[in-house]
Amino acid sequence: DIQMTQSPSSLAASVGDRVTITCRASQGIRNDLGWYQQKPGKAPKSLIYLASTLQSGVPSRFSGSGSGTEFTLTISSLQPEDFATYYCLHYNSNFLTFGGGTKVEIK
């Protein structure tokens, strides 16, 4: 099974900060990776698919990059509504794996 290592597991940031979250795959997964935002008590929401394609309606301050084994989610200017937990998900095969999550908290 492909393992996804996400880092950091948590971070504290201020409104307006640039935030970067990384996911590493245990083997190459091309660009078959998505990023999800989850707020407490809610289902995850898809932000990005195919590593860098923004879902419809998602603000442009979110961006994704990477291919192969290393991927990045960037929030260019953190907004109050962005404080949440973020997960990566690989779907390179029909056996999916989530990263461990990154909790973005207010500094």
Add this chain to the structure above:
Amino acid sequence: QLQLQESGPGLVKPSETLSLICTVSTGSITSISYYWGWIRQSPGKGLEWIGTISYSWTTYYNSSLKSRVTISLDTSRNRFSLKLNSVTAGDTAVYYCASRSTSYGSVDSWGQGILVTVSS
């Protein structure tokens, strides 16, 4: 995006079978555009993929759960189901049903989730 809704008992006894249904109210489960699946989240923990079923009934299961999981389609009612047998307290979680695009592979639509507690 599709609309999905989980239903089923919120309490299951240890060693029994957890059974959940996901009703799809927009889109057809026989569409070649989607796969259907289940994901769970234990309290305070991360997300865990349970398994997926295709429109052609092909199933894919998490290797750690494979011996206990069955996912199936109910085409007459446009819904799909999850059965997890021999449950323990470790199976207590919020269970989400979700759809996966066959074009992009991504999991795009989620149900709201249902908390299932395993306890006697």
